[in-house]
Amino acid sequence: MSDQTTTVTPEAPPAAEPPAPRKPPGIPLWANPRLGLVVLLIGLVVLFSTLRPAFLNTALTLVPLQADISVYAVVGLAQLMVLSLGHMNMAVGRMAAMSAFAMGLAYDRLDVPLPVGLVIGLAVGTLLGALAGLIISRTGVNSFVVTLALDFAMIGLITILYTRFTDGVAFSGQPTSMTALRNDTFADYCIGNVCGPNVPLVVPFALVAALAVGLLFRYARLGREILMTGDNARAAELSGIPTGTRVVQAHALSGLLAGLAGFLLAANNGAFSASIGEQFLLPSFLGPVLGGTLLAGGAVSILGTVLGATLTQVIYKGLNLLQFQLDQLKLYIGLVLLVALSLDRVRHVLAERRGAQA
Amino acid sequence: MILTAEGLVKTFPGVRALDGATLRLAAGSVHALLGENGAGKSTMVKLLTGVYRPDGGRIVLDGKELHLTGPLDAQRAGIGVVHQERNLIPAFSIAENIVLHHLPRRLGVVDRNRMRAEARRCLDLLDLDLDPDTPVADLSVAHGQLVEIAKALSLDSKVLLLDEPTASLTGDEADRLYAIVRKLTTDGGRAVVLVSHKLEEVFAIADTVTVLRDGHSVAEAEPLESYSQGQVVDLMVGRAYASVTLAAREVDPQTRPALRLDRVSTAGGHRDVSLTVRPGEILGLYGLVGAGRSELAKALLGLDRITGGTVEVQGQPVRIRTVGEALRRYKIGYVTENRKEEGVFLDQPITRNIGVTIWRRIARAGLVTERAERTVVADYTERLGIRAASPRQLAGQLSGGNQQKVSLAKWLAAQCEILIVDEPTVGIDVRTKAAFHELIAELAGAGMALLLISSDLPEIVTLADRVAVMNDFTVRGELANDHDYGRMSQAIIRMIHAGPDPEQTGAGPDRPDAAGEPAA
Amino acid sequence: MTKLLTARVEPAGRLRSLTRRPEFTLVLVALAGFVALAIATNGNLLSAGTLGAFFRFLAVPIVIGLAQMVVLAIGQMNLSVGALTGFCAMVAAWAMLEAGLPAPLAIGVALLVGLVAGVTNGLLVVFTRINGFIVTLATMTIIEGLRYGVNGPDTFQGYSPGLREFGRASLLGLPVVFLVALAVAALVAFFFARTVTGRQLLASGGSPFAARLSGISNDRSIVIAHALSGLLAGVAAVITVASSGSVNSSIGDDLLLPSFAAPIIGGVALTGGAVSVAGTCLAAFIVRLVDVLQAQFDINRRWIDLIVGAVVLGAVLLGTARQKLLRRSS
Amino acid sequence: GCTKKSDNEAAGATTRAADQVKIALVPGGAHPYFQPWKDAATKAKADLGLADVTFNETSGWDQTKQNDVLKALAAQGYNAFGIFGVAPENINSTFEDLKGQGFPVASLASCPAGDVNKADFCLSTDVELAAYKAGQAAVEAMGGQGNLVHLTGNKVDSNTQRRIAGVQKAVDETGGKVKLLQTVTDVDKDLQSAQKAVADLLAAKGTQIQGIVNTAYNPAVAAAEGVKQAKLPIKVIAIDDDQTILAGIRDGSVAGTVLQNPVGQASVGSYALTKLAGGCTVTKPGVVIDSGSFVVTKANVDNYETDRQAKTDELKKAFDGQYLSCQ
Numbered sequence A: 001m002s003d004q005t006t007t008v009t010p011e012a013p014p015a016a017e018p019p020a021p022r023k024p025p026g027i028p029l030w031a032n033p034r035l036g037l038v039v040l041l042i043g044l045v046v047l048f049s050t051l052r053p054a055f056l057n058t059a060l061t062l063v064p065l066q067a068d069i070s071v072y073a074v075v076g077l078a079q080l081m082v083l084s085l086g087h088m089n090m091a092v093g094r095m096a097a098m099s100a101f102a103m104g105l106a107y108d109r110l111d112v113p114l115p116v117g118l119v120i121g122l123a124v125g126t127l128l129g130a131l132a133g134l135i136i137s138r139t140g141v142n143s144f145v146v147t148l149a150l151d152f153a154m155i156g157l158i159t160i161l162y163t164r165f166t167d168g169v170a171f172s173g174q175p176t177s178m179t180a181l182r183n184d185t186f187a188d189y190c191i192g193n194v195c196g197p198n199v200p201l202v203v204p205f206a207l208v209a210a211l212a213v214g215l216l217f218r219y220a221r222l223g224r225e226i227l228m229t230g231d232n233a234r235a236a237e238l239s240g241i242p243t244g245t246r247v248v249q250a251h252a253l254s255g256l257l258a259g260l261a262g263f264l265l266a267a268n269n270g271a272f273s274a275s276i277g278e279q280f281l282l283p284s285f286l287g288p289v290l291g292g293t294l295l296a297g298g299a300v301s302i303l304g305t306v307l308g309a310t311l312t313q314v315i316y317k318g319l320n321l322l323q324f325q326l327d328q329l330k331l332y333i334g335l336v337l338l339v340a341l342s343l344d345r346v347r348h349v350l351a352e353r354r355g356a357q358a
Numbered sequence B: 001m002i003l004t005a006e007g008l009v010k011t012f013p014g015v016r017a018l019d020g021a022t023l024r025l026a027a028g029s030v031h032a033l034l035g036e037n038g039a040g041k042s043t044m045v046k047l048l049t050g051v052y053r054p055d056g057g058r059i060v061l062d063g064k065e066l067h068l069t070g071p072l073d074a075q076r077a078g079i080g081v082v083h084q085e086r087n088l089i090p091a092f093s094i095a096e097n098i099v100l101h102h103l104p105r106r107l108g109v110v111d112r113n114r115m116r117a118e119a120r121r122c123l124d125l126l127d128l129d130l131d132p133d134t135p136v137a138d139l140s141v142a143h144g145q146l147v148e149i150a151k152a153l154s155l156d157s158k159v160l161l162l163d164e165p166t167a168s169l170t171g172d173e174a175d176r177l178y179a180i181v182r183k184l185t186t187d188g189g190r191a192v193v194l195v196s197h198k199l200e201e202v203f204a205i206a207d208t209v210t211v212l213r214d215g216h217s218v219a220e221a222e223p224l225e226s227y228s229q230g231q232v233v234d235l236m237v238g239r240a241y242a243s244v245t246l247a248a249r250e251v252d253p254q255t256r257p258a259l260r261l262d263r264v265s266t267a268g269g270h271r272d273v274s275l276t277v278r279p280g281e282i283l284g285l286y287g288l289v290g291a292g293r294s295e296l297a298k299a300l301l302g303l304d305r306i307t308g309g310t311v312e313v314q315g316q317p318v319r320i321r322t323v324g325e326a327l328r329r330y331k332i333g334y335v336t337e338n339r340k341e342e343g344v345f346l347d348q349p350i351t352r353n354i355g356v357t358i359w360r361r362i363a364r365a366g367l368v369t370e371r372a373e374r375t376v377v378a379d380y381t382e383r384l385g386i387r388a389a390s391p392r393q394l395a396g397q398l399s400g401g402n403q404q405k406v407s408l409a410k411w412l413a414a415q416c417e418i419l420i421v422d423e424p425t426v427g428i429d430v431r432t433k434a435a436f437h438e439l440i441a442e443l444a445g446a447g448m449a450l451l452l453i454s455s456d457l458p459e460i461v462t463l464a465d466r467v468a469v470m471n472d473f474t475v476r477g478e479l480a481n482d483h484d485y486g487r488m489s490q491a492i493i494r495m496i497h498a499g500p501d502p503e504q505t506g507a508g509p510d511r512p513d514a515a516g517e518p519a520a
Numbered sequence C: 001m002t003k004l005l006t007a008r009v010e011p012a013g014r015l016r017s018l019t020r021r022p023e024f025t026l027v028l029v030a031l032a033g034f035v036a037l038a039i040a041t042n043g044n045l046l047s048a049g050t051l052g053a054f055f056r057f058l059a060v061p062i063v064i065g066l067a068q069m070v071v072l073a074i075g076q077m078n079l080s081v082g083a084l085t086g087f088c089a090m091v092a093a094w095a096m097l098e099a100g101l102p103a104p105l106a107i108g109v110a111l112l113v114g115l116v117a118g119v120t121n122g123l124l125v126v127f128t129r130i131n132g133f134i135v136t137l138a139t140m141t142i143i144e145g146l147r148y149g150v151n152g153p154d155t156f157q158g159y160s161p162g163l164r165e166f167g168r169a170s171l172l173g174l175p176v177v178f179l180v181a182l183a184v185a186a187l188v189a190f191f192f193a194r195t196v197t198g199r200q201l202l203a204s205g206g207s208p209f210a211a212r213l214s215g216i217s218n219d220r221s222i223v224i225a226h227a228l229s230g231l232l233a234g235v236a237a238v239i240t241v242a243s244s245g246s247v248n249s250s251i252g253d254d255l256l257l258p259s260f261a262a263p264i265i266g267g268v269a270l271t272g273g274a275v276s277v278a279g280t281c282l283a284a285f286i287v288r289l290v291d292v293l294q295a296q297f298d299i300n301r302r303w304i305d306l307i308v309g310a311v312v313l314g315a316v317l318l319g320t321a322r323q324k325l326l327r328r329s330s
Numbered sequence D: 001g002c003t004k005k006s007d008n009e010a011a012g013a014t015t016r017a018a019d020q021v022k023i024a025l026v027p028g029g030a031h032p033y034f035q036p037w038k039d040a041a042t043k044a045k046a047d048l049g050l051a052d053v054t055f056n057e058t059s060g061w062d063q064t065k066q067n068d069v070l071k072a073l074a075a076q077g078y079n080a081f082g083i084f085g086v087a088p089e090n091i092n093s094t095f096e097d098l099k100g101q102g103f104p105v106a107s108l109a110s111c112p113a114g115d116v117n118k119a120d121f122c123l124s125t126d127v128e129l130a131a132y133k134a135g136q137a138a139v140e141a142m143g144g145q146g147n148l149v150h151l152t153g154n155k156v157d158s159n160t161q162r163r164i165a166g167v168q169k170a171v172d173e174t175g176g177k178v179k180l181l182q183t184v185t186d187v188d189k190d191l192q193s194a195q196k197a198v199a200d201l202l203a204a205k206g207t208q209i210q211g212i213v214n215t216a217y218n219p220a221v222a223a224a225e226g227v228k229q230a231k232l233p234i235k236v237i238a239i240d241d242d243q244t245i246l247a248g249i250r251d252g253s254v255a256g257t258v259l260q261n262p263v264g265q266a267s268v269g270s271y272a273l274t275k276l277a278g279g280c281t282v283t284k285p286g287v288v289i290d291s292g293s294f295v296v297t298k299a300n301v302d303n304y305e306t307d308r309q310a311k312t313d314e315l316k317k318a319f320d321g322q323y324l325s326c327q
């Protein structure tokens, strides 16, 4: 094999770069989808507080607003977990309800302290999510179908469980610290004369969740591999990523976050009841999608999700304060959402024009 | 001139794909449109067929300026096209796909008889004996490509643009296609634009040539006779090219094989496949499309069940269940032939595309340090000469050749000891191809064991130390490579066509078509 | 060129290909379920009254399933079908009772409202480039508001006796509304199988880019699919108004999930490009069987939800498993 | 060290004159039952000379949303609340929140689950009693024997449990002559499911059934219609006095209905809330008061309103004399 073979090869390494990058591929700051949301948010806050100064009332508006945002940001993150795969979790609400049931049962029957019950509930949510993920990855059936069917099944199960374990539809016993979570803000806790900000105690839960999810997708191998699976499952498989496991893990994390949302809602409402999670499904999509996460998978925006959840809750609050009747309320919520969504489109068109001229 | 396009400009975010390019097309001629990967050939084709709208320049057909707002406009104006990517609707029948742009109708209802007749006519032009009612999903890649061509012919257009039509065709099929192209131009007076990286074919059929470089036309409608292949390459690349010698390798046949297959059979239908690859050696695996080479590679990676025989890695018998296991425990990598679907993550930045195989190695407590990742990735982008605006650019925005490099870089970064490379240079321009060849040789030189799957005979002869010939899901034989193209090619072809095993009947030379039912 | 590709379907092969279709599983499940239920109820299921009620309340699930199916065909979803059905029903009742329109005109108005809402959905999807799932989520909220706005929470009743007569009438032992639903299903099937527009819709759904290159406007397909979906919701509304005799703003609340269940169990992929009218109808039939099971045996409704969930999953899994087996054996 | 502010330092109740009182009447969601509250609210505003009385039904049967609505109303300056709690099991915490702000709170049309009521008072139909009366009316309409079916709402609702108990009691009193064939729950979500459930029920067992008693709105409408259409000799007892149901009583398709007293709840509730805002206190905090329920048949369909008005007046007197103590 000493024969020498020849082939055409460039004389010089390809250093002289022909298509010199004329501008970096990143989008300009003003065209960042998150920025658009922030502007819209500020606009709405200004509008609402001009029309109704009560919008800036701390105890009655701002504090409850923060508590609501916390719940729905976590709900959005739960959906985001599977959107990253290009999947959907139609059972977020019911997973939250099952978790809340487990927590309620633990507090009521076993008198466990708050963190223990929380862990038990989150474990239940995680298991349910993992179950969904397992069915999806094993059978290859679309996630929408699997989680929808699971949702159906759990609607029934939850009622059966509550009627079996409680005489009403809620657990009566719960640790006293739940009351603090519900009622207190950091302003109630002082060191000497220095008191905390007017932030409800549930907010840190949501913040930690958002940070953890952000960290996961940016730095953790797990999160990155989930994103790669979402972008192109076949290529991920061929790159040595255990895609089936990643699907299960993403769904499990979705279940875990749903469980956390259920806990926060129970804290806000003051009871672990069968109705927890009933209203989660639609907001769970609104947050991420408003924040710029596509349903196609492979890319997520955590900040966007939080901003999206904030926007929806601000809209609700504002319209509530304006005291619209039911028909108008729904009408305006839908319209404002459409506007918020289209704004993104307008921004895109503008960005494209600018890009084309550059 | 039947078609003139002047000063065409097209900008994508961050890239100017065309920057004042010109194309002049005479009636009755075959015109070659050449250029390196990413030179802007497909973009030009798409501008001429209304897929994209130009940012500048004008297109004149038959003396009238065209303002194409969509593909339909181009079709109406008489411009037919076969795009580089396959564009058929899998669930529809061949007939419906062929006439989709002008479904024959009566009162809004599809006239199926006319539809079939029209499809039959186009298939007959290509001598294709396919049932027009077959769903396209059931077709092989090559047949799909031919249906696509039939579809373009159904328009009876004045101008026909073919963007790499033969990339997935066998020699016979390509020859038949070119015969039709000839007929169309000489009999029908039509003009054909041919985009191809296979320069031999181009020189055999084209009359004139336009060469694109970085979005400019550096040769405009010149007669092809006035050039040699080398000169065209120089034009495409932008400077003089010289042949460089690949370093010779010496492999001791006593070395313990890195990978050894002994009478392996698979659920996919392989029988008695035996191969050995030693460290520092390139084993070429040649075969016609559908011979079962890619499937063999995938079976080795655990994507298909191995039903018999033994696989040994570094002397140890192994049972590989997942690609991850192949990568981590046995250090086997696989560069897929199908980069768009299986090789790259189109919506992810280059860094993540390359980094995906190394995260496990560089992660601390499950967290990836971005700096470590960037260093490794930068190393490989540089070594492979990946041209991108920034490492954060999305892989989907790269030209085909650069995507291929990204797909390879991922496996180099993974530090494999055994690398299976599947059709590494399909659709790759000459210069990049040469760079790839050099790189592959270099990897072998550095002690890697390489299994090179290729349908490109010159490539095999250039690179391989030994050549195994596969047909019909089994290895027909093995040859030592003496690097003499003429002799090697004859020996290899003879080996493919050497009659089938006595107990095997009906597997003649046209067997690849039926490869869908290997275990029959 | 190859035997595989040119093989003509022989008569024997035709039967074989029929049994190979995904719908075949559903036919078996539906038949088995129906027979089992008939036996379990000692034939009560086959009595005229029971059978009448069975098919009368099958009409809306079929039509609403089709309304979802036509958008699934292009890879979209329509979350507003339920609310829209309710809104159209309220508008029809309002037109007869408050605006004093004769029934045929009121029906026309309801259908028109459905069509217009559908077109609006489609245009919004096209112009905002936002996923249809999200757009229809927003329009659903708006339509819910409108639905409530027609008559508050109060019930409309006592409109056109002729229309209600029609809703209760039977032909050959089958409720007329059910026959209407079947006719609509046949039309939808014909639309997708044979008309140019229908084929173009499927092409857009199957591979939008390829469709575009063939000169098909995907935007047009999106608008048409949503329009059709709205129109079918209008049809479902008319059936509801005719057969139920009273409507209020809660109409449509229980339709969203069934609208997905029918086509999905029926084997329609969410990715678009394929439809199965027969599958959708059969799936609606199977879900209706579960309903009747509940009434006949006084099963806790919550168990029914559980059973429906299991049936959906089971049917889909069975279908996938069968296709896999078929592929392996071929 | 870390200290926590005392919980109830803000709870100092302020007294307000009538023209400073802004009452919010908040049902759990949109439902025909609450519609009379609108007119009652306007009337109360005029009669009592209040600053404002508003009616807000946007809660959407969701406790979280209702809490938001309540807080928004409080932020808007409403300072007395009459509430139908969406979730009887945890509405008490909402009541406590509002009371903590110093607002008088009435639980209207429904009381919290369990034995504790954290609102100032609860003025509501005694649902068990009303269901019992409905059961009795059904037994009577059936001629004292036969099979009865009970259609009702959300099973996981403490009021539903009470209704089931009430009907059961009436049936038990017949000593086995009337059999409760079936209790169908969860058919109140929307009209169409109710219609379907009734049709299926009649198809399955229509000939065995002599009476249907309804303790929820949508099934009542569906049952009246369904029985009429099926031409079966089944006696239907409905609930409330929606136009459709009154029409049914007049044309005989509905044997009777059990009315509640929404107007009384809203007007007397507003009255008591105004008094509480003015400095009165409830003698027994959390007292539960029955606002009355009335059986209406063809015999009294045209003059039941007088009975109801009498009950309302009586309630008002009872508040003055018994439930409230004012200086």
Ligand SMILES: Nc1ncnc2c1ncn2[C@@H]1O[C@H](COP(=O)(O)OP(=O)(O)OP(=O)(O)O)[C@@H](O)[C@H]1O
Binding pocket: A019, B012, B013, B015, B016, B017, B035, B036, B037, B038, B039, B040, B041, B042, B043, B044, B084, B396, B397, B398, B399, B400, B401, B427, B429
């Ligand atoms: N949709 C797009 N978005 C962004 N950039 C694009 C897009 N399409 C093409 N480009 C860029 O435009 C340039 C020209 O691409 P084009 O596909 O025309 O090359 P080509 O000559 O056909 O190459 P090949 O031989 O690899 O097919 C490349 O740099 C490519 O990255």
Ligand SMILES: Nc1ncnc2c1ncn2[C@@H]1O[C@H](COP(=O)(O)OP(=O)(O)OP(=O)(O)O)[C@@H](O)[C@H]1O
Binding pocket: B139, B140, B141, B142, B287, B288, B289, B290, B291, B292, B293, B294, B295, B296, B337, B423, B455, B512, B513, B514, B515, B516, B517
């Ligand atoms: N011409 C054909 N007709 C029918 N089926 C084919 C044809 N070509 C390939 N296939 C099928 O496509 C699949 C892929 O074949 P595979 O890629 O393993 O072949 P290969 O030898 O690697 O060929 P290639 O040169 O395309 O890489 C196999 O299932 C094969 O049966």
Ligand SMILES: [Mg+2]
Binding pocket: B041, B042, B043, B084
């Ligand atoms: Mg190209």
Ligand SMILES: [Mg+2]
Binding pocket: B293, B294, B295, B337, B422
């Ligand atoms: Mg291959």
